[in-house]
Amino acid sequence: MEIKIVKDILDANERMAQRNRKLFDGNNLFAVDLMSSPGAGKTSLILQTLKNLEGKIKMGVIEGDVSSSLDAEAIGKEGIPVVQINTGGGCHLDANMLSTALDSVPLGELQLLFIENVGNLICPAEFSLGEHRRVLISSIPEGDDKPFKYPLMFNTVDAVLINKIDLLPYLKFDIDAFSRTVKGMNQKVEIFPISCTTGEGIEQWVSWLLSQMKRPV
């Protein structure tokens, strides 16, 4: 009985995700679901990417948080369309929340939409939003053992950004071992070491992102 209920919820989410996807495709809008632990650098990455693509790509952002609108305010200062979703306790975004937020986004004017998910390595991995690519930020201070502990997340993303590499002199993190582990779990994944503080690696990430926008399917 319980399993039946869960299945229905997931199916309903999948149907809504497909509706969101059609909406994106109808507007030639490329959507990225950005996920990470709390404080790994999702908002910083969006700001760095925005800086790099300024004048080239029209970008919008949907911010997902349990509470507060701090991230939306930070993004809003850059003068681009941003909508905040507060889940009010929910540990992930779902396709229905996203659908509601999309009503407030000028989809036809944009080419790229970042959806910043709730800071959590578990539940966001289970829910499709209709996005074209799923991107995970894993940061140096979190340690290099996270793929073993949160396998579904690492298994289901298209790219992993290893953020805060400017802290490598002060922390133990074996980038080679981490990358081998992630590639062993998910052969198609792309891995980019970056620092949103120094800007290192951002060009490679943006270049990959642009290449994906050319072949969204």
Added chain:
Amino acid sequence: MEIKIVKDILDANERMAQRNRKLFDGNNLFAVDLMSSPGAGKTSLILQTLKNLEGKIKMGVIEGDVSSSLDAEAIGKEGIPVVQINTGGGCHLDANMLSTALDSVPLGELQLLFIENVGNLICPAEFSLGEHRRVLISSIPEGDDKPFKYPLMFNTVDAVLINKIDLLPYLKFDIDAFSRTVKGMNQKVEIFPISCTTGEGIEQWVSWLLSQMKRPV
């Protein structure tokens, strides 16, 4: 109908949490629910606390992870009782999982039990396990805005440990502002800046922990 189901689940958890609590009290065992984001330093804190209390307090550990037994292995090397719970996708421990794990713990031989929850700032806050104290680790690299984003967690803990203060020279984090925010949300909370790398602040934390063990209720 949906709300009814959720309420029943929470009630069932509360009943089981009370059973766990009775089991702890019957064995004069003090139980701590240790929560944080992924990689904030839960296992490191347990190892540091163990080192500090060696020969004084008999300690056991229950490790909660979605997947893997890496943390239990790290703790097990220290020669103390440890049990790993793998939630298999679940984003938090619950009182029933803990109850099952307690069958494998020599409760009568121990004075202190650390329950390392799944790395997540959202769902673990909602589920009582029967613990005497709830402790949160918030780490410098996560940033000082986390109380605004995860209010239930910060509202419902007895102590907040600000870990990785050895990284303060390299990162923006206003400990005073953070502490004021947390105290504004939760007046009874104790706050301890610590570093599990250098050992700074561990004595103050352990001293508080021992004082709590003397008056568990």
